[in-house]
Amino acid sequence: MKKEVIVVKIGGNVLEDPEKSQAFLETFAQLPNPKVLVHGGGKTASALSERMGIPPKMVNGRRITDADTLEVVTMVYAGLANKKVVAQLQALGCNALGLSGADGNSIQAVKRPKGQIDYGFAGDIKEVNCCGIGSLIAGGFVPVFCALTHDGKGQLLNTNADTIASEVAISLGEGYSVKLYYCFEKNGVLNDIEDDDSVIRDINPKKYEKLVMQGKIAAGMIPKMDNSFHALAHGVSEVAIGHVRSLQNPAQPYTKLSLHS
Amino acid sequence: MKKEVIVVKIGGNVLEDPEKSQAFLETFAQLPNPKVLVHGGGKTASALSERMGIPPKMVNGRRITDADTLEVVTMVYAGLANKKVVAQLQALGCNALGLSGADGNSIQAVKRPKGQIDYGFAGDIKEVNCCGIGSLIAGGFVPVFCALTHDGKGQLLNTNADTIASEVAISLGEGYSVKLYYCFEKNGVLNDIEDDDSVIRDINPKKYEKLVMQGKIAAGMIPKMDNSFHALAHGVSEVAIGHVRSLQNPAQPYTKLSLHS
Numbered sequence: 001m002k003k004e005v006i007v008v009k010i011g012g013n014v015l016e017d018p019e020k021s022q023a024f025l026e027t028f029a030q031l032p033n034p035k036v037l038v039h040g041g042g043k044t045a046s047a048l049s050e051r052m053g054i055p056p057k058m059v060n061g062r063r064i065t066d067a068d069t070l071e072v073v074t075m076v077y078a079g080l081a082n083k084k085v086v087a088q089l090q091a092l093g094c095n096a097l098g099l100s101g102a103d104g105n106s107i108q109a110v111k112r113p114k115g116q117i118d119y120g121f122a123g124d125i126k127e128v129n130c131c132g133i134g135s136l137i138a139g140g141f142v143p144v145f146c147a148l149t150h151d152g153k154g155q156l157l158n159t160n161a162d163t164i165a166s167e168v169a170i171s172l173g174e175g176y177s178v179k180l181y182y183c184f185e186k187n188g189v190l191n192d193i194e195d196d197d198s199v200i201r202d203i204n205p206k207k208y209e210k211l212v213m214q215g216k217i218a219a220g221m222i223p224k225m226d227n228s229f230h231a232l233a234h235g236v237s238e239v240a241i242g243h244v245r246s247l248q249n250p251a252q253p254y255t256k257l258s259l260h261s
Numbered sequence: 262m263k264k265e266v267i268v269v270k271i272g273g274n275v276l277e278d279p280e281k282s283q284a285f286l287e288t289f290a291q292l293p294n295p296k297v298l299v300h301g302g303g304k305t306a307s308a309l310s311e312r313m314g315i316p317p318k319m320v321n322g323r324r325i326t327d328a329d330t331l332e333v334v335t336m337v338y339a340g341l342a343n344k345k346v347v348a349q350l351q352a353l354g355c356n357a358l359g360l361s362g363a364d365g366n367s368i369q370a371v372k373r374p375k376g377q378i379d380y381g382f383a384g385d386i387k388e389v390n391c392c393g394i395g396s397l398i399a400g401g402f403v404p405v406f407c408a409l410t411h412d413g414k415g416q417l418l419n420t421n422a423d424t425i426a427s428e429v430a431i432s433l434g435e436g437y438s439v440k441l442y443y444c445f446e447k448n449g450v451l452n453d454i455e456d457d458d459s460v461i462r463d464i465n466p467k468k469y470e471k472l473v474m475q476g477k478i479a480a481g482m483i484p485k486m487d488n489s490f491h492a493l494a495h496g497v498s499e500v501a502i503g504h505v506r507s508l509q510n511p512a513q514p515y516t517k518l519s520l521h522s
Contacts, residue, residue, distance in 0.1 A: 001316075002521035048336075051313055052312055053315065071341060074340050074341050074344050074345075075337065075340035075341050076336065077340070078334050078339065078340045078343070078344045078359075079335050079336035079337065079338070079339045079340020079341065079343075080332060080336050080340065081338045082339070083335050083361050083363055083364075083409065083417055084335075084417070086361070086363045086364055087363040087411045087415050087417050088415045089297075089418065090363055090366050090413060091409060091413060091414050091415035092414070095365060095366060095393075096363075096364070096365075097360075097364045097365045098339075098361070098363075098364050099358075100344050100347070100359070102338070102344055102347045102348040102351055102357075102359075103347055103357070103358045103359050104356060104357075104358045104402055105356060132356075132386075135400045135401075139396045139397070139400060140396075141365055148344065150348045152349060152351060152352060153352050154348050154349045154351075154352035155348065156344055156345070156348050164312070191347050213486075
């Protein structure tokens with residue numbers, strides 16, 4: 001039987017609130033090894049952008065990453081956000097090691113081709129280096145990924161953290177039984193966005209389609225769901241979406257995704 | 262016989278000039294493994310500080326690191342500077358992996374006690390985790406350290422890059438024969454600061470004392486020299502100060518430090 005590994009993506013609303021972040025990190029630190037954390041940092045990046053006189057540009061919830069913005073996200077994601085998380089996890093006895101996709105060549109991407117929208121220095125993942133990440137895990141390190149990749153030619157690229165989480169999970173599937181957990185402030189995918197108790201416990205692609213048709217899946221949730229089904233279709237054993245609490249307590253409701261009904 | 266490792270500290274004036282930086286990184290990438298790189302990023306940090314309306318405060322050439330300044334140096338050192346270097350080295354076929362002292366708990370420090378001057382979040386190194394760094398090296402990674410450490414209690418600390426280089430070199434001395442190389446724009450320690458050909462080829466502590474008395478050692482060079490002799494006294498096999506060129510070509514003059522005449 002393959003050894004288990006858990007890949008946790010933590011949402012910005014949790015990480016960028018000192019109290020919620022501390023509670024999450026305490027929970028994450030207590031999870032058994034091996035484990036991997038993936039985080040963003042969008043709100044902090046937008047705040048720094050504003051402060052530096054570079055107005056953040058977003059299209060369909062995605063950041064337009066011009067050269068100045070790439071510097072901002074590199075500073076915030078790989079610098080401020082990543083190192084704070086790593087230092088806090090170390091204080092909690094978790095041997096965190098922060099990574100961008102350039103470090104150890106762990107995630108290579110290609111610059112997104114200009115279509116109707118030019119996203120600038122945005123990267124679509126080409127290859128995850130499962131050997132490199134695997135050797136860090138085997139060495140007792142807990143990889144903490146920020147939302148940056150590189151193109152292998154010296155260029156850093158801004159890459160969606162949800163996608164990094166699913167692609168890293170898929171690549172680890174070769175050697176491990178992988179659980180992917182999208183962790184955020186809500187209890188899961190909700191039937192009624194206003195009612196945190198209305199968690200939909202199980203979603204398969206058919207039900208997902210129906211929920212989208214009914215307008216019950218928020219726009220921001222769609223890429224997360226697509227990444228989830230993609231991961232399940234490519235060897236990830238289990239994908240869940242839920243609150244930090246459900247990482248600790250399996251009795252806490254959360255949304256479990258599956259390919260079959 | 263112990264395996265050799267080279268620890269290279271690269272000065273800010275080289276790293277912060279795109280052309281010189283590229284030339285240096287090409288040279289570094291060609292050095293045989295295992296190897297370690299240590300860099301600063303002070304000029305970029307000061308520029309960002311100014312842009313954010315946080316005037317940099319320096320006393321005796323050292324930065325006063327208040328809470329805002331710590332955020333700036335974390336963004337610049339661990340984010341912008343470190344990830345650019347890592348991405349460029351990866352493009353050159355060097356399997357670089359960027360680290361702050363918090364990553365993998367590689368360097369613990371204590372916050373410098375308030376004396377006559379309060380340096381703020383400045384860290385004096387307490388312990389280098391040679392096992393952790395050693396396991397990265399053994400895994401084929403090339404550690405690239407920025408000038409940040411942590412206190413093990415969740416606090417990042419700003420730490421002099423020259424000192425990080427010497428302490429990492431000392432810690433690796435347990436398992437390796439270590440060469441420490443302070444690499445900058447000059448050809449070495451100069452007899453006449455205006456004449457780049459006046460390299461002093463060998464310096465021992467007695468000669469160093471004499472040169473200081475004669476006013477021939479620039480103020481900025483003194484901590485580098487002190488770190489160098491400290492490293493030699495604690496198991497580092499060889500310490501050199503010189504131009505990037507001398508890393509490639511041993512016929513190029515440089516300053517070699519030794520404990521004995």
